Structures are given as C-alpha cells and as structure tokens.
Amino acid sequence: xxxxxxxxxxxxxxxxxxxxxxxxxxxxxxxxxxxxxxxxxxxxxxxxxxxxxxxxxxxxxxxxxxxxxxxxxxxxxxxxxxxxxxxxxxxxxxxxxxxxxxxxxxxxxxxxxxxxxxxxxxxxxxxxxxxxxxxxxxxxxxxxxxxxxxxxxxxxxxxxxxxxxxxxxxxxxxxxxxxxxxxxxxxxxxxxxxxxxxxxxxxxxxxxxxxxxxxxxxxxxxxxxxxxxxxxxxxxxxxxxxxxxxxxxxxxxxxxxxxxxxxxxxxxxxxxxxxxxxxxxxxxxxxxxxxxxxxxxxxxxxxxxxxxxxxxxxxxxxxxxxxxxxxxxxxxxxxxxxxxxxxxxxxxxxxxxxxxxxxxxxxxxxxxxxxxxxxxxxxxxxxxxxxxxxxxxxxxxxxxxxxxxxxxxxxxxxxxxxxxxxxxxxxxxxxxxxxxxxxxxxxxxxxxxxxxxxxxxxxxxxxxxxxxxxxxx
Amino acid sequence: xxxxxxxxxxxxxxxxxxxxxxxxxxxxxxxxxxxxxxxxxxxxxxxxxxxxxxxxxxxxxxxxxxxxxxxxxxxxxxxxxxxxxxxxxxxxxxxxxxxxxxxxxxxxxxxxxxxxxxxxxxxxxxxxxxxxxxxxxxxxxxxxxxxxxxxxxxxxxxxxxxxxxxxxxxxxxxxxxxxxxxxxxxxxxxxxxxxxxxxxxxxxxxxxxxxxxxxxxxxxxxxxxxxxxxxxxxxxxxxxxxxxxxxxxxxxxxxxxxxxxxxxxxxxxxxxxxxxxxxxxxxxxxxxxxxxxxxxxxxxxxxxxxxxxxxxxxxxxxxxxxxxxxxxxxxxxxxxxxxxxxxxxxxxxxxxxxxxxxxxxxxxxxxxxxxxxxxxxxxxxxxxxxxxxxxxxxxxxxxxxxxxxxxxxxxxxxxxxxxxxxxxxxxxxxxxxxxxxxxxxxxxxxxxxxxxxxxxxxxxxxxxxxxxxxxxxxxxxxxxxxxxxxx
Numbered sequence: 001x002x003x004x005x006x007x008x009x010x011x012x013x014x015x016x017x018x019x020x021x022x023x024x025x026x027x028x029x030x031x032x033x034x035x036x037x038x039x040x041x042x043x044x045x046x047x048x049x050x051x052x053x054x055x056x057x058x059x060x061x062x063x064x065x066x067x068x069x070x071x072x073x074x075x076x077x078x079x080x081x082x083x084x085x086x087x088x089x090x091x092x093x094x095x096x097x098x099x100x101x102x103x104x105x106x107x108x109x110x111x112x113x114x115x116x117x118x119x120x121x122x123x124x125x126x127x128x129x130x131x132x133x134x135x136x137x138x139x140x141x142x143x144x145x146x147x148x149x150x151x152x153x154x155x156x157x158x159x160x161x162x163x164x165x166x167x168x169x170x171x172x173x174x175x176x177x178x179x180x181x182x183x184x185x186x187x188x189x190x191x192x193x194x195x196x197x198x199x200x201x202x203x204x205x206x207x208x209x210x211x212x213x214x215x216x217x218x219x220x221x222x223x224x225x226x227x228x229x230x231x232x233x234x235x236x237x238x239x240x241x242x243x244x245x246x247x248x249x250x251x252x253x254x255x256x257x258x259x260x261x262x263x264x265x266x267x268x269x270x271x272x273x274x275x276x277x278x279x280x281x282x283x284x285x286x287x288x289x290x291x292x293x294x295x296x297x298x299x300x301x302x303x304x305x306x307x308x309x310x311x312x313x314x315x316x317x318x319x320x321x322x323x324x325x326x327x328x329x330x331x332x333x334x335x336x337x338x339x340x341x342x343x344x345x346x347x348x349x350x351x352x353x354x355x356x357x358x359x360x361x362x363x364x365x366x367x368x369x370x371x372x373x374x375x376x377x378x379x380x381x382x383x384x385x386x387x388x389x390x391x392x393x394x395x396x397x398x399x400x401x402x403x404x405x406x407x408x409x410x411x412x413x414x415x416x417x418x419x420x421x422x423x424x425x426x427x428x429x430x431x432x433x434x435x436x437x438x439x440x441x442x443x444x445x446x447x448x449x450x451x452x453x454x455x456x457x458x459x460x461x462x463x464x465x466x467x468x469x470x471x472x473x
Numbered sequence: 474x475x476x477x478x479x480x481x482x483x484x485x486x487x488x489x490x491x492x493x494x495x496x497x498x499x500x501x502x503x504x505x506x507x508x509x510x511x512x513x514x515x516x517x518x519x520x521x522x523x524x525x526x527x528x529x530x531x532x533x534x535x536x537x538x539x540x541x542x543x544x545x546x547x548x549x550x551x552x553x554x555x556x557x558x559x560x561x562x563x564x565x566x567x568x569x570x571x572x573x574x575x576x577x578x579x580x581x582x583x584x585x586x587x588x589x590x591x592x593x594x595x596x597x598x599x600x601x602x603x604x605x606x607x608x609x610x611x612x613x614x615x616x617x618x619x620x621x622x623x624x625x626x627x628x629x630x631x632x633x634x635x636x637x638x639x640x641x642x643x644x645x646x647x648x649x650x651x652x653x654x655x656x657x658x659x660x661x662x663x664x665x666x667x668x669x670x671x672x673x674x675x676x677x678x679x680x681x682x683x684x685x686x687x688x689x690x691x692x693x694x695x696x697x698x699x700x701x702x703x704x705x706x707x708x709x710x711x712x713x714x715x716x717x718x719x720x721x722x723x724x725x726x727x728x729x730x731x732x733x734x735x736x737x738x739x740x741x742x743x744x745x746x747x748x749x750x751x752x753x754x755x756x757x758x759x760x761x762x763x764x765x766x767x768x769x770x771x772x773x774x775x776x777x778x779x780x781x782x783x784x785x786x787x788x789x790x791x792x793x794x795x796x797x798x799x800x801x802x803x804x805x806x807x808x809x810x811x812x813x814x815x816x817x818x819x820x821x822x823x824x825x826x827x828x829x830x831x832x833x834x835x836x837x838x839x840x841x842x843x844x845x846x847x848x849x850x851x852x853x854x855x856x857x858x859x860x861x862x863x864x865x866x867x868x869x870x871x872x873x874x875x876x877x878x879x880x881x882x883x884x885x886x887x888x889x890x891x892x893x894x895x896x897x898x899x900x901x902x903x904x905x906x907x908x909x910x911x912x913x914x915x916x917x918x919x920x921x922x923x924x925x926x927x928x929x930x931x932x933x934x935x936x937x938x939x940x941x942x943x944x945x946x947x948x949x950x951x952x953x954x955x956x957x958x959x960x
Contacts (some may be wrong), residue, residue: 039574044573044575044799045563045573046555046573046577046674048672048673048708048709050707051709082795084797087798088792088794089789090789090792134805136797263837263838265837265838265841266836267841267845269835270679271710272710273711279684469874
C-alpha cells in the first residue's frame with residue numbers, strides 16, 4: 001500500500017531582543033555559566049517577572065509576517081512542571097490566549113502551511129553533565145522564545161524542510177531572530193503520522209522532540225515514517241507517544257506514552273497583567289516591518305533590472321538586500337553591484353550564518369563610490385574587481401588604491417602605442433590570428449590589459465588590435 | 474502604647490535630642506532580650522545592624538540633617554520579606570539558612586529612610602495559618618495572655634508590636650494575616666489595596682491575594698508607614714502605588730460618612746465579639762456618620778473561593794523549593810527525583826503540604842473546571858458584590874475575627890474549622906480591597922476585640938481617616954494595657 005506522511009511542526013524560535021523576557025539580563029549567547037543571571041531569572045523567592053515590551057513587539061512582527069491575526073488581548077500562563085533547569089518549577093508561557101493566531105507560510109509551489117498560533121514564552125536553563133556531576137547553567141533561563149505551531153498540513157519531508165527554511169528566512173528578514181539551529185535559537189518538535197494515500201482520516205501521531213538541525217530532522221522523520229509504515233503493514237498500531245531522536249543510532253526512541261503525559265496544571269500567572277496590543281501598535285509595527293522577501297524579489301527584478309537568480313541571492317538575507325540597495329543608490333550599472341556582492345563578497349562569506357551576519361569590510365557607500373567610477377567610464381570591470389578585493393582585504397576606500405593615472409583613462413595615442421608593442425611582443429599569436437584563429441587576439445588583448453592595468457576599454461582595444469594584426473607585416 | 478508614644482512623637486523626641494536613636498534602639502534591644510523568650514516574637518535579632526543604623530541617625534541629627542518620618546524608628550519585618558544579607562526563612566525548615574541577595578522593595582524604601590531593623594519576626598510557615606503555630610520555630614505568644622496565640626500568620630509582628638518590642642512592623646496579608654493577629658493582640662493592622670504596595674521581595678504564598686502592610690499601635694502610625702511604602706514599583710507589574718498621601722487626610726470630619734453593616738458579616742460570630750463590634754456603631758453615630766444596612770448573601774462563598782484559589786497559586790509558587798539551589802536539602806538520596814521528593818517531604822510542615830496538595834488537585838486536568846475555574850468565576854461575582862455594596866455606603870464595618878485569641882495548641886481536628894477564623898478577613902483579599910483592624914474593646918475573656926473597616930479600592934484616605942476618628946474618640950474604652958517591653 002502507498003502511504004502518505006502527515007506532519008505538523010512546533011517550532012521554537014529564540015527572539016533577538018537585547019534583554020530577557022522578564023528581567024534586564026542580556027540574552028547574548030555563550031558567556032561563563034550563570035553570569036547572565038539575576039534574582040528574577042533564577043527565580044529566587046520573592047522575585048516577580050516584568051514583561052519585556054520588545055518581546056511582545058517582536059512576536060507581533062512574527063505574527064504579521066506570517067499573516068496571523070494579532071490578539072488585542074492576551075495573557076501569560078504558568079505551565080507547571082519540575083525539572084532542575086526550570087528554577088521556578090513553572091515556565092511562563094501562553095496557554096489559551098496566544099498573541100497571534102491563524103496565519104500561514106507559503107511554500108514555493110504555492111501551498112500554504114497554516115499556522116495555528118504563535119505564542120511567547122521563556123526558555124529554561126541548561127543542564128551540563130560533567131564528570132558524573134550534573135550542573136545547571138541559567139544563562140538561557142528567561143531568554144524569550146516564540147513557539148510557532150503549524151497545522152498538520154505538511155505532506156513530505158521536503159515540505160517540512162522547506163517550511164523550516166522559510167520560517168528561518170522570514171524571521172531573520174524581519175529581524176526578530178537569527179534562527180541558528182546549531183546555537184539552539186531555532187528548535188523543532190515534529191508531530192508525525194502516516195495514513196494510506198487518499199485517506200482523509202488522520203493516523204495516530206507521535207511527537208519527536210527537540211530537533212536541532214535540518215539533517216537530523218530529515219533523518220528522524222524518515223526513520224519515524226518508515227517505522228510507522230512498518231507497524232501498520234505488519235498489522236500493528238502506532239502508539240501515541242513522545243519520542244526522541246538518537247543521533248548515534250539514527251533511530252527514534254520512545255520517551256513517554258499518552259498515559260504518562262504531563263499534567264501541566266496551566267493557570268493564569270497572577271504576577272503579570274493582561275497584554276493589550278492596540279490597533280495603533282499593530283499599525284506602527286506594520287509600518288516598521290521591512291518589505292517581505294517575495295515583494296522585494298519582484299522589485300529587485302523590475303527596479304534594478306536584475307535576473308531572477310541574482311535577485312534571489314540578494315534578497316535571501318535582509319542585510320545583504322539592504323546593502324545592495326544602499327550600494328546601488330544613483331548607480332546605472334546595478335548588475336555590477338550585484339556581481340560584486342555575489343562574486344568577491346560572497347566568496348569571503350563561507351556559511352549561511354556568515355551571510356546572515358553580513359559583516360563586510362567594505363561599506364555600501366565605498367562600494368557605491370567604486371561602481372560610480374565604472375558608471376562614468378573611468379575604470380573597467382576588471383579593475384573594479386581587483387580594487388574591490390584590495391578594499392575587502394583592508395577595509396579602505398577605493399581612492400586608496402586607484403591613482404590619478406588609473407582614473408585618467410588612456411588617450412588614443414598611448415593606447416595605439418601599447419597595442420603596437422603588444423603585437424610585436426606576441427608574434428606567435430599574430431601568426432595564429434592570421435591563420436584564422438581569431439581567438440588568438442584574446443592573448444594579445446590580455447597583454448594590453450595587463451600593461452594598462454585594466455584601464456583600456458576592451459572593445460576599443462580589440463578593434464585597434466585586429467586592425468594592427470591584419471595589416472602588420 | 475509604647476513608652477515613647479506614636480511614631481510622630483518619637484520623631485520629635487529624636488530631633489529635639491530628648492532621646493538619642495542609639496538609646497532608643499538599645500531600649501528596644503534590651504526589651505527583646507528580656508521578653509522574647511516568653512513571646513517568641515522574633516526569630517532573628519539583628520542588634521549590630523540596628524545599632525549601626527542608629528549611630529548613623531544620631532550623626533545625622535548632630536549634623537543638623539532633616540529626618541524622614543520613619544528615620545531612626547525601631548521596627549521589625551515579618552520573616553517572609555526578603556532582606557539582603559539577613560536570613561529570611563518564612564519560618565520554614567525549607568528555607569533555614571537562606572540569605573537573600575537582594576532587598577524587597579518595601580525594605581529598600583525603609584532602608585533609605587534609615588529605619589532601624591531590630592530583627593525578623595515569627596509567622597506561620599509560608600504565611601499559611603491563623604495562629605502562628607505553624608512556624609518551624611514554634612508560635613509567637615499573645616502579649617495580653619501568654620497562654621494564648623498571637624494569631625497569624627504575621628503573629629510575630631503583632632506579638633512584637635503589641636508587646637512593645639518594636640514600634641511597628643510590616644506583615645503580609647493574604648487572607649487576614651495582618652488584621653487577624655492585630656485584632657488578637659489589641660493593635661492596628663492595615664492591609665492596603667492590592668497593588669498599592671510592591672510585592673517584590675515578599676516570598677509569595679498566593680500572588681493575587683498577597684499584600685504587605687503595617688502593624689502598628691495607632692492608625693496614625695499605619696498611615697505614616699503606608700505613605701512611605703506605597704510607592705509605584707516597576708519591579709511589580711501588579712503595582713501602581715498609592716493614589717495620594719493619606720497622613721495629611723487623617724483629621725477630617727466624618728459627618729455624613731455612610732458606614733455599611735451587613736448581617737451576613739455577623740453570622741457565626743462569637744456573641745460577645747459581635748456585640749463589642751456593634752458598639753463601635755454608636756461611636757461612629759456620635760461622630761456624625763450614618764449607618765446603612767445592606768445584605769451581602771454571596772459572602773458565604775468567600776471561604777471556599779479563597780481556599781481554592783490561594784492554594785492553587787501556592788502549589789505553583791512553592792514548586793521552586795526543590796533543594797537544588799538554596800535552602801534545605803535532604804541528607805540521603807540516591808537520585809535527583811528522590812532528592813527533590815525527600816527534600817520537600819522533610820522541609821515542609823503539614824499545613825503547607827496540605828495546601829500544596831489541595832492546590833495541585835484543584836488545578837489538575839479533570840478537576841480544573843469544577844474547582845479552580847468555578848472559584849475564579851465566583852471571585853468575579855464577589856468583586857461585583859462589593860462594587861454594588863459601595864454604591865450604598867462609603868465603608869463597611871465588620872468584626873475582624875469571629876472570636877478573641879485562641880488558647881495555645883488549640884487546633885481543631887477538622888482543618889476546615891481552623892479556616893473559619895478567616896471568614897471575615899478573606900473577602901477583602903478576594904476583592905483586592907483595603908481593610909483595617911482597629912481595637913474596639915474586649916471580649917468576655919478580657920482579650921482584645923478588633924473591628925474591621927473596609928473601603929473600595931484605593932480609598933485609603935477615607936478609610937484611614939474614619940479609623941483614626943474612631944480611634945481618637947474611643948481609645949479610653951479599650952482593654953487593659955500590656956505591661957511588657959518598652960512601656
């Protein structure tokens with residue numbers, strides 16, 4: 001029998017606010033254990049939480065970017081459970097009145113994965129196992145998270161991956177999170193079931209907890225799908241349970257069944273007041289939101305005349321797209337700007353994370369100044385590229401590397417002279433050329449470019465060279 | 474009244490040099506040394522910091538500095554108010570040895586005024602109880618009769634202030650924990666409007682009910698302290714501070730003030746107590762106030778509503794005591810789960826355990842709707858009932874406690890019977906209202922009886938003025954003075 005995968009994701013995204021959700025401790029990643037802590041985030045007796053307004057704003061932006069309805073009134077609830085990384089023995093989260101509801105994420109084939117809700121909550125600390133001891137680091141305790149819950153609309157592993165990547169892109173784009181799975185700023189719980197293809201009825205699902213990389217998620221889903229299909233094929237049934245993925249074996253393992261499910265005893269946190277998001281606030285945040293990636297892609301194609309592939313590379317990370325727009329101000333040859341970014345600059349940014357950070361030695365203003373020289377015909381593209389490399393090496397502006405001679409261009413007489421010399425220096429190429437190998441001209445052209453340090457106009461030079469080479473004797 | 478009188482009078486004696494702050498402080502420390510063994514009011518005495526502060530105040534006076542109203546006044550704090558570098562135990566084995574690394578906001582405010590902290594006072598464990606006998610240090614005794622309890626949960630503060638071992642103290646009131654012991658000990662206990670005094674640093678029992686307030690020997694003193702501690706605090710989201718200073722409003726004519734009386738408040742009240750409280754009506758009439766009768770049938774729901782909601786919140790608030798980070802930890806265990814389990818079994822007393830279990834139960838899946846949710850709905854209804862009542866009157870008068878102070882070790886077999894003590898005090902906490910207990914006479918046993926005045930939210934000025942007018946008109950008619958402490 002052919003089976004269909006049905007999957008819904010709960011995605012935890014760490015918000016990029018400067019301070020924690022209920023106190024003013026830094027959210028910075030890393031740091032010596034228990035140094036980003038205060039009485040509030042380690043839950044000392046008598047302390048009270050105070051909701052960070054930026055957390056609400058970031059979450060509303062996440063909601064707006066995924067077409068959610070923003071709740072004008074919501075509240076914080078306590079989720080009670082005992083674990084050493086949870087210093088109050090409850091997590092402050094949102095239960096029945098989440099901040100955002102009923103959104104969606106659109107996949108490339110146009111399919112919409114519906115979002116049930118997005119709510120805000122605090123992260124817990126981290127257990128560190130060391131030489132037989134277990135220690136707790138509360139640096140992460142109280143770091144703000146949003147949990148994005150999707151409907152079971154995902155039908156394949158590929159769709160799950162695209163969904164997560166799309167979420168990553170959206171959240172990075174609007175600046176609410178850097179979504180780095182390896183640093184734990186994006187984690188997924190995967191709800192997964194299988195059913196005979198064509199069936200409308202949902203199968204019994206299992207939940208795989210805490211996926212911290214796309215590749216683990218893919219392997220875990222693949223394993224779990226096959227495991228469930230095998231069970232059904234052999235006449236057994238799938239048990240509703242929570243499972244974990246074992247990276248070592250590549251298998252999922254049962255953690256707890258339905259009957260052992262936690263009773264979290266949710267109730268409204270009496271220490272926090274009602275969260276009110278006015279339509280004015282929503283309008284203000286909407287106005288602040290950057291253009292969404294899809295619209296920007298279209299605009300890059302039409303406004304800057306970029307091919308779709310180039311535009312796509314530029315819009316994927318907001319900082320890059322912003323950089324491109326700044327560097328392109330008043331530029332005619334915007335494709336050159338794009339090529340500088342996707343060429344020499346990308347070459348220096350290894351990972352996706354580095355692209356997202358986009359820490360580049362050359363300011364968009366400096367790149368802009370360089371391309372203006374190209375626009376005005378003062379220099380040629382190859383000189384642009386070599387100068388850009390030097391700028392990237394040093395962080396200095398173009399004027400540091402281009403002397404007056406470079407910018408002066410080359411007068412016709414001098415170019416004529418240099419071309420003649422080049423022809424003389426390359427008798428073999430000339431011979432080949434005359435024998436019909438027109439490509440041989442390129443070698444001579446190269447020599448001229450080298451001699452002029454790229455200042456010569458290649459078309460002009462080619463014309464001069466072919467003339468000389470044809471009649472030279 | 475203590476030897477040096479009300480706070481304002483002590484203040485004047487300090488500025489005029491009639492007594493130095495060190496002398497004053499020593500007088501109280503000596504009294505504590507002599508009487509605390511009998512009263513068991515203090516669980517921790519802090520003579521060094523007290524004298525240090527006193528010296529600072531004397532130096533300030535000597536250099537001509539201006540004293541704040543509470544500057545140099547010897548006082549105490551209930552042991553659930555966090556004090557940096559001073560052990561704060563909630564009188565629970567669970568928190569023995571716990572030394573906070575930060576100050577509660579109220580203590581921060583008082584410290585800025587050089588309040589002289591004599592020590593931390595006794596209470597029912599985690600503020601759960603009405604006798605102070607649920608303390609891991611044993612209960613505080615009643616200064617009027619050492620064979621009786623001081624009341625609870627702020628029994629230590631009431632015992633200390635009533636026994637002249639402190640000029641005033643701060644307690645906390647979740648269901649009557651300030652007003653009830655004040656009533657038992659013949660002094661003033663004031664629970665301010667929920668949200669007017671910061672809870673930051675008050676070790677939580679039930680967050681939506683808890684409120685810090687003063688226990689004093691006069692209404693005037695209570696007003697003075699309220700003015701100092703009721704400040705807006707950004708650390709407490711439920712806090713908005715006071716609506717305006719009240720001390721300046723204490724001497725207003727109360728002619729035409731409508732005092733409401735509901736018969737339901739006098740159900741199940743010991744008759745001598747009820748009669749004594751009703752005598753106060755004559756005093757109010759003589760002051761020109763108008764007595765208005767009204768009915769409040771919903772009052773009978775208060776006790777169950779309170780115990781369901783307060784226990785639910787407590788079960789969550791007390792979850793953090795697991796022996797991992799601070800406080801008590803069991804000596805022998807084989808794994809983490811056993812450690813947490815044994816720590817909690819050994820660290821908490823029986824009443825705290827009972828309430829955690831009750832609270833856990835009412836929040837559990839399958840019971841939530843029948844208990845917690847229903848109680849929440851009823852809470853809304855009770856808030857409305859008070860709103861309606863205050864359309865008919867300005868203040869409500871009732872007994873504070875159905876009886877006078879209980880004898881020591883008097884504990885009913887049925888815990889619900891013990892909870893009945895709170896029947897007149899919990900409604901105020903349910904609705905977040907301000908309530909004050911003022912001594913109004915003695916019962917047949919000669920023990921103090923307190924009456925309770927209740928006002929709408931943030932009506933402190935009207936409430937304290939009426940209480941003060943009553944106190945000034947009735948003081949002589951009260952019970953016998955305590956012969957103990959700095960008297």
